[in-house]
Amino acid sequence: MDYSIKNAIQKLGGDSVIFDFPMSKYTTIRAGGNAEVLFRASNVEGLREVLLFLVQEQVPYLTVGKGSNILVLDGGLDGVVITLGGSLAFVDDDKIVDSGLFASSAIALPKLVAYCAKNGLAGIEFLAGIPGTLGGAIAMNAGSMGKEIKDVVLEVSFLNRKGEIERKDISELKFQYRELAFNTGDIILSARLKLKADQPSLIKDRIFKNIKDRNAKFPFNMPSAGSIFKNPDGDYAGRLIELSGLKGKGIGGAVISNEHGNFIVTKGKTSASDVVELMNLAKNRVKELFNITLTPEIKIVGKPC
Numbered sequence: 001m002d003y004s005i006k007n008a009i010q011k012l013g014g015d016s017v018i019f020d021f022p023m024s025k026y027t028t029i030r031a032g033g034n035a036e037v038l039f040r041a042s043n044v045e046g047l048r049e050v051l052l053f054l055v056q057e058q059v060p061y062l063t064v065g066k067g068s069n070i071l072v073l074d075g076g077l078d079g080v081v082i083t084l085g086g087s088l089a090f091v092d093d094d095k096i097v098d099s100g101l102f103a104s105s106a107i108a109l110p111k112l113v114a115y116c117a118k119n120g121l122a123g124i125e126f127l128a129g130i131p132g133t134l135g136g137a138i139a140m141n142a143g144s145m146g147k148e149i150k151d152v153v154l155e156v157s158f159l160n161r162k163g164e165i166e167r168k169d170i171s172e173l174k175f176q177y178r179e180l181a182f183n184t185g186d187i188i189l190s191a192r193l194k195l196k197a198d199q200p201s202l203i204k205d206r207i208f209k210n211i212k213d214r215n216a217k218f219p220f221n222m223p224s225a226g227s228i229f230k231n232p233d234g235d236y237a238g239r240l241i242e243l244s245g246l247k248g249k250g251i252g253g254a255v256i257s258n259e260h261g262n263f264i265v266t267k268g269k270t271s272a273s274d275v276v277e278l279m280n281l282a283k284n285r286v287k288e289l290f291n292i293t294l295t296p297e298i299k300i301v302g303k304p305c
């Protein structure tokens with residue numbers, strides 16, 4: 001990126017702009033290259049200002065939540081990584097009206113789940129234990145226990161590339177398995193969720209049970225990006241990888257988890273290329289043995305070294 005462009009971004013974003021930021025520190029898999037620029041937006045006005053500048057100057061950008069479903073390749077990300085916080089990580093009691101609970105996209109799912117339990121709002125217990133933001137969960141149509149976030153979304157607001165806020169009702173949103181199709185470059189700002197009243201103690205019981213079940217299934221004690229591949233129709237990627245004899249297989253610092261075949265965990269210094277190589281190995285082995293093509297669930301971004 002041109003020095004004058006970097007300078008202008010710094011002027012617009014001030015202390016919220018960091019250059020050459022190691023994305024291995026920001027992503028839960030703890031591997032990968034640097035972002036040329038990281039911009040931490042804390043309100044819509046500041047976000048809009050920087051966004052319009054990036055669009056005008058044709059600077060690429062990527063909005064990231066908690067980085068819990070992303071692998072940044074070792075050559076890093078050109079352009080700007082945008083993260084959201086401040087007033088963009090907000091949940092509003094006053095806005096629990098018939099039209100649903102209003103929450104901003106940067107709120108962390110564990111916080112949102114805890115908030116709902118405390119306030120007797122049932123319906124998102126299935127998100128307990130997923131370490132992302134609401135925005136990331138909507139972009140990925142995150143799910144667990146047979147439910148997906150699309151089941152509770154009433155409406156989503158986006159900041160589009162023209163700097164306008166667009167509200168889309170559930171009937172206009174194209175959710176698919178682990179994906180929401182929306183305009184490239186749009187930023188999810190907030191959502192309204194359909195919840196129902198229940199006793200906090202019952203909600204908490206369901207959350208504890210979900211977390212217990214998940215802890216027994218997934219390797220939460222090591223860095224990962226969650227499920228690496230989408231489940232193919234009628235089957236489980238983890239089952240197929242396990243049957244391929246790859247549990248425990250490692251390349252560099254990346255290892256196919258012994259606890260769950262669809263998790264790649266990392267140990268110490270791991271390059272993104274270790275993870276990609278291991279993914280290719282699993283994909284090829286499953287194709288050879290079962291004639292099933294696995295597709296990545298994680299978002300692989302950036303450029304190789």
Ligand SMILES: Cc1cc2nc3c(=O)[nH]c(=O)nc-3n(C[C@H](O)[C@H](O)[C@H](O)COP(=O)(O)OP(=O)(O)OC[C@H]3O[C@@H](n4cnc5c(N)ncnc54)[C@H](O)[C@@H]3O)c2cc1C
Nearest residue numbers: 064065066067068069132133135136137139142143188226
């Ligand atoms: C241990 C572990 C367990 C997990 N378990 C589950 C599970 O059970 N079910 C499940 O579905 N997932 C699971 N995941 C994956 C991940 O947590 C979810 O996909 C989560 O919703 C991603 O949220 P995030 O904020 O981290 O998004 P990121 O990983 O930061 O981003 C994911 C995608 O969303 C886009 N995005 C993020 N925020 C915005 C925004 N505001 N506007 C526009 N685009 C945005 C990014 O550009 C990227 O394409 C797990 C991950 C881990 C590490």
